Amino acid sequence: MTHEIAVIPGDGIGQEVTPAAVEVLEAIDAVDFDFVEGEAGDAVKEATGEALPQETRDLAADADATLFGAAGETAADVILPLRQVVGSFANVRPARSYPGLDAVQPDTDIVFIRENTEGVYKGIESEISEGVTTCTRVITEDASEKIAEYGFSYAKQNGYDDVTIAHKANVMRTTDGLFLDSASAVGDDRGASYDTALMDALAMHLVMNPQDYGVVICPNLAGDMLSDLAAGLVGGLGLLPSANVGEDNALFEPVHGSAPDIAGEGIANPSAMILSAAMLLDHLGYDEQGDAVRTAVESVLDSGPRTPDLGGDASTEDVTAAVIDEL
Amino acid sequence: MTHEIAVIPGDGIGQEVTPAAVEVLEAIDAVDFDFVEGEAGDAVKEATGEALPQETRDLAADADATLFGAAGETAADVILPLRQVVGSFANVRPARSYPGLDAVQPDTDIVFIRENTEGVYKGIESEISEGVTTCTRVITEDASEKIAEYGFSYAKQNGYDDVTIAHKANVMRTTDGLFLDSASAVGDDRGASYDTALMDALAMHLVMNPQDYGVVICPNLAGDMLSDLAAGLVGGLGLLPSANVGEDNALFEPVHGSAPDIAGEGIANPSAMILSAAMLLDHLGYDEQGDAVRTAVESVLDSGPRTPDLGGDASTEDVTAAVIDEL
Ligand SMILES: CC(C)[C@H](C(=O)O)[C@@H](O)C(=O)O
Ligand SMILES: CC(C)[C@H](C(=O)O)[C@@H](O)C(=O)O
Numbered sequence: 001m002t003h004e005i006a007v008i009p010g011d012g013i014g015q016e017v018t019p020a021a022v023e024v025l026e027a028i029d030a031v032d033f034d035f036v037e038g039e040a041g042d043a044v045k046e047a048t049g050e051a052l053p054q055e056t057r058d059l060a061a062d063a064d065a066t067l068f069g070a071a072g073e074t075a076a077d078v079i080l081p082l083r084q085v086v087g088s089f090a091n092v093r094p095a096r097s098y099p100g101l102d103a104v105q106p107d108t109d110i111v112f113i114r115e116n117t118e119g120v121y122k123g124i125e126s127e128i129s130e131g132v133t134t135c136t137r138v139i140t141e142d143a144s145e146k147i148a149e150y151g152f153s154y155a156k157q158n159g160y161d162d163v164t165i166a167h168k169a170n171v172m173r174t175t176d177g178l179f180l181d182s183a184s185a186v187g188d189d190r191g192a193s194y195d196t197a198l199m200d201a202l203a204m205h206l207v208m209n210p211q212d213y214g215v216v217i218c219p220n221l222a223g224d225m226l227s228d229l230a231a232g233l234v235g236g237l238g239l240l241p242s243a244n245v246g247e248d249n250a251l252f253e254p255v256h257g258s259a260p261d262i263a264g265e266g267i268a269n270p271s272a273m274i275l276s277a278a279m280l281l282d283h284l285g286y287d288e289q290g291d292a293v294r295t296a297v298e299s300v301l302d303s304g305p306r307t308p309d310l311g312g313d314a315s316t317e318d319v320t321a322a323v324i325d326e327l
Numbered sequence: 328m329t330h331e332i333a334v335i336p337g338d339g340i341g342q343e344v345t346p347a348a349v350e351v352l353e354a355i356d357a358v359d360f361d362f363v364e365g366e367a368g369d370a371v372k373e374a375t376g377e378a379l380p381q382e383t384r385d386l387a388a389d390a391d392a393t394l395f396g397a398a399g400e401t402a403a404d405v406i407l408p409l410r411q412v413v414g415s416f417a418n419v420r421p422a423r424s425y426p427g428l429d430a431v432q433p434d435t436d437i438v439f440i441r442e443n444t445e446g447v448y449k450g451i452e453s454e455i456s457e458g459v460t461t462c463t464r465v466i467t468e469d470a471s472e473k474i475a476e477y478g479f480s481y482a483k484q485n486g487y488d489d490v491t492i493a494h495k496a497n498v499m500r501t502t503d504g505l506f507l508d509s510a511s512a513v514g515d516d517r518g519a520s521y522d523t524a525l526m527d528a529l530a531m532h533l534v535m536n537p538q539d540y541g542v543v544i545c546p547n548l549a550g551d552m553l554s555d556l557a558a559g560l561v562g563g564l565g566l567l568p569s570a571n572v573g574e575d576n577a578l579f580e581p582v583h584g585s586a587p588d589i590a591g592e593g594i595a596n597p598s599a600m601i602l603s604a605a606m607l608l609d610h611l612g613y614d615e616q617g618d619a620v621r622t623a624v625e626s627v628l629d630s631g632p633r634t635p636d637l638g639g640d641a642s643t644e645d646v647t648a649a650v651i652d653e654l
Contacts, residue, residue, distance in 0.1 A: 075497060076497040076498055080498075104431060104432070104534055104535060105431070120464065120495075120498060120499055121498060123498075125499065125500065125501035125502055126501065127501060127505075130468075131467055131468030131469060131505070132465070132467045132468075133465070133466050133467070133501045133502045133504075133505045134463050134464060134465055134466075134501075134502065135463075135464040135466075135499050135501065135502040135503075136461050136462075136463055136464075137447065137461060137462040137463075137464055138459070138460070138461055139460050139461075139462075140458055140459045140460070141457075141458030141459075142458060168447075168548070168551075170402065170403040171403055171407075171447060171448060171450075171548075172447055172452065172462050173452065174452035174453060174454060174460045174461075174462065175452055175460045175461065175462040176462075177460075178454075178458070178460050199552060200551045200552050200554075200555040201555060201584075203530075203552045203553075203555045203556040203559065204555040204556060204558045204559035204563065204564060205559065206559070207431055207534060207556055207559025207560055208431060208559045208563060221495070221498075222552075224495075224527045225526060225527050225530045225549075225552060226530075227527075228527040228528060228530045228531040229530040229531060229534055229556060231531045232530065232531035232532065232533070232534025232535045233534055236531065236535060237531060257528075
């Protein structure tokens with residue numbers, strides 16, 4: 001069986017790390033892929049007026065899964081619609097520290113399960129009078145239950161004992177009250193054990209005691225911030241993969257952006273992108289191969305060549321070759 | 328001249344740390360205070376049905392400044408109206424690491440200038456149909472300019488070179504677009520140098536490189552989360568004071584809550600509350616005395632008795648006495 005994968009490198013280092021991930025996937029003998037490339041981002045917007053051309057949307061919609069690199073200024077115009085195109089309701093963001101790598105908190109292994117459809121991301125904004133603007137944050141019971149179901153299942157399947165529901169229901173009593181109640185009800189129905197945490201206090205505890213956390217189920221924007229916070233704990237965005245999971249489609253992307261400061265130099269760290277490809281393998285049912293890629297990346301991070309962001313002087317290609325060697 | 332100070336200990340350790348701060352203020356010979364105590368929080372709600380009785384509101388409204396300890400379950404019902412009562416538009420939250428204290432990032436000295444009137448804190452929420460709720464986030468040009476003016480002035484007066492404007496204007500284009508544009512315009516008009524940062528990326532950078540940041544000007548909820556994040560960097564909420572500054576009134580409170588787990592044991596760390604009292608001194612124009620209190624707290628943190636949260640076994644009273652001794 002051949003899997004059709006839409007490949008959207010995008011801008012900046014997206015052009016460098018995406019081919020690296022494709023190379024790694026190609027090196028997996030047990031799985032056949034058909035890679036189809038699509039354009040998105042600043043460059044195509046400059047050329048055509050559109051950051052996300054219809055062909056690229058169709059490509060992602062029709063593929064079995066999508067690999068997306070990064071976009072520059074147009075990031076929101078690309079990734080937010082792409083998340084919709086693949087029908088993603090869950091944004092899965094593992095933040096792990098790796099042995100041998102400098103990290104602010106070397107004992108971190110947390111997976112953020114971020115609601116991926118609503119909150120302030122609904123895009124309902126207006127200027128209601130001069131100098132007065134509003135953004136309508138939407139929280140529904142359906143979406144809150146769905147993300148909680150996903151989060152509790154994920155925790156169980158992946159052996160995480162600690163589940164935390166993040167919220168700010170003391171201030172947003174109606175919206176985050178609904179999020180908290182809906183997510184808690186899912187936990188209760190399953191007889192699962194879980195904690196709830198105010199997102200501000202949680203930010204502090206994650207910094208001080210990340211080892212106390214496993215799976216964190218969050219509203220959309222809170223998940224955006226808390227997962228970046230955790231990226232800081234484990235050594236930066238260069239290491240964080242993510243999956244945008246839908247009912248029967250999904251998109252995989254590094255948490256990092258297009259990094260214009262180092263783009264074109266061939267020194268971008270491909271780890272986050274390759275780890276995103278590992279999540280793609282899991283998603284297609286190739287858990288064993290996904291694990292193999294993760295183990296290979298981990299071993300290279302531990303004792304292989306390192307890109308400058310990790311204090312080394314290796315190139316993207318050196319790291320990619322080393323990962324493939326380990327496979 | 329005698330300054331009338333409203334003192335609202337509230338619940339839990341608020342009852343222990345607030346008297347400590349009052350003792351410290353009383354030990355300052357150069358300044359005369361008249362302390363008037365008011366009730367607020369869970370206990371008074373249980374007794375009277377109201378978490379913030381009208382007498383307490385009046386007390387805070389009429390005083391020259393207010394010291395507030397903490398409230399339990401009713402925290403939002405107490406502190407949000409109190410911020411309004413004193414007309415506070417700026418929430419000032421310094422996060423510093425102290426020599427000799429364990430900290431995740433020992434080289435941190437950041438002051439969050441949090442907008443204190445709007446955003447999701449307007450409390451405009453509704454259930455628009457069953458299971459579908461909204462929260463209307465409000466951002467105005469006036470409030471955004473005002474907080475930026477305050478932030479840039481604060482940076483200048485307190486010798487901070489780095490000013491950062493936090494926002495999420497790539498997603499909340501209208502509301503955070505307005506916040507970003509208004510705050511940037513203030514910086515430009517002043518010929519000040521500043522950076523702007525997406526709040527998610529900022530969360531990561533603050534964790535990894537706090538020494539790169541000085542004053543951070545933030546929308547309300549972002550300031551809530553980012554300042555707690557920074558509390559985690561410097562050793563926890565037990566060390567973070569805050570000021571809720573208005574045009575001609577102000578309220579001072581530790582960033583920590585009522586800590587029911589240790590309340591009543593006399594072992595709460597009074598540092599955050601005493602440092603809040605130091606901010607009160609600054610606010611009334613006694614900068615020298617404010618500095619003296621900070622120096623005393625710092626010296627006790629460095630080599631004096633420590634409460635259990637900092638690994639010691641001293642009591643609240645021991646620490647307070649040591650601070651007064653140092654004055
Ligand atoms: C680019 C931006 C719209 C996006 C988000 O806010 O979701 C990014 O920060 C992310 O986390 O993937
Ligand atoms: C208690 C709560 C309403 C409050 C807030 O969100 O502002 C608290 O977290 C704070 O930071 O002072």
